[in-house]
Amino acid sequence: AQSVTQLGSHVSVSEGALVLLRCNYSSSVPPYLFWYVQYPNQGLQLLLKYTTGATLVKGINGFEAEFKKSETSFHLTKPSAHMSDAAEYFCAVSDRWAAGNKLTFGGGTRVLVKP
Amino acid sequence: DTEVTQTPKHLVMGMTNKKSLKCEQHMGHRAMYWYKQKAKKPPELMFVYSYEKLSINESVPSRFSPECPNSSLLNLHLHALQPEDSALYLCASSQEDTDTQYFGPGTRLTVL
Numbered sequence: 001a002q003s004v005t006q007l008g009s010h011v012s013v014s015e016g017a018l019v020l021l022r023c024n025y026s027s028s029v030p031p032y033l034f035w036y037v038q039y040p041n042q043g044l045q046l047l048l049k050y051t052t053g054a055t056l057v058k059g060i061n062g063f064e065a066e067f068k069k070s071e072t073s074f075h076l077t078k079p080s081a082h083m084s085d086a087a088e089y090f091c092a093v094s095d096r097w098a099a100g101n102k103l104t105f106g107g108g109t110r111v112l113v114k115p
Numbered sequence: 116d117t118e119v120t121q122t123p124k125h126l127v128m129g130m131t132n133k134k135s136l137k138c139e140q141h142m143g144h145r146a147m148y149w150y151k152q153k154a155k156k157p158p159e160l161m162f163v164y165s166y167e168k169l170s171i172n173e174s175v176p177s178r179f180s181p182e183c184p185n186s187s188l189l190n191l192h193l194h195a196l197q198p199e200d201s202a203l204y205l206c207a208s209s210q211e212d213t214d215t216q217y218f219g220p221g222t223r224l225t226v227l
């Protein structure tokens with residue numbers, strides 16, 4: 001079975017500061033990893049994904065994440081926070097070999113950006 | 116274009132009502148999904164359709180009935196719901212059932 005742990009249900013950052021959201025996963029097979037963002041009263045928007053190849057993945061809105069197999073981590077970063085980054089962020093893992101493409105989500109991290 | 120549309124945006128229904136949620140995508144995706152999301156929680160998978168056939172039912176109560184009339188359309192029929200079924204219902208689609216899922220904006224359902 002797969003699982004995802006996001007450290008910190010809430011993160012507060014100042015505008016212009018580094019955003020770091022932590023995600024650790026467990027999987028018995030090489031995983032596909034995702035970060036999604038959810039703005040209030042909206043659906044989930046894909047920020048970035050890791051499938052194979054380069055372990056540093058760049059996404060939309062200046063976000064990037066690095067897959068570290070030895071640490072079973074997929075932390076999300078953005079060098080400089082913007083007020084528009086205030087949202088809920090979900091890390092997710094899928095089992096590429098399982099039928100149905102079930103996504104297992106972490107509990108989510110709510111980001112607050114202070115002016 | 117990675118757009119998944121859902122209607123209605125909001126729905127209020129009584130416990131004896133019958134209603135339906137609709138999801139549509141025109142990206143040629145062959146897998147479609149229904150998720151339920153309670154407040155301050157991550158989405159929970161309910162159903163997966165692959166090539167218009169139900170491939171996964173995550174032990175969802177029978178008061179939720181999915182339907183996939185064609186490759187672009189996914190419905191969720193609701194009947195005799197309970198107040199605890201109030202949630203945001205999200206639809207997603209992917210190219211195949213092994214690919215990245217793209218989500219719609221959701222339908223906010225309130226059961227009175």
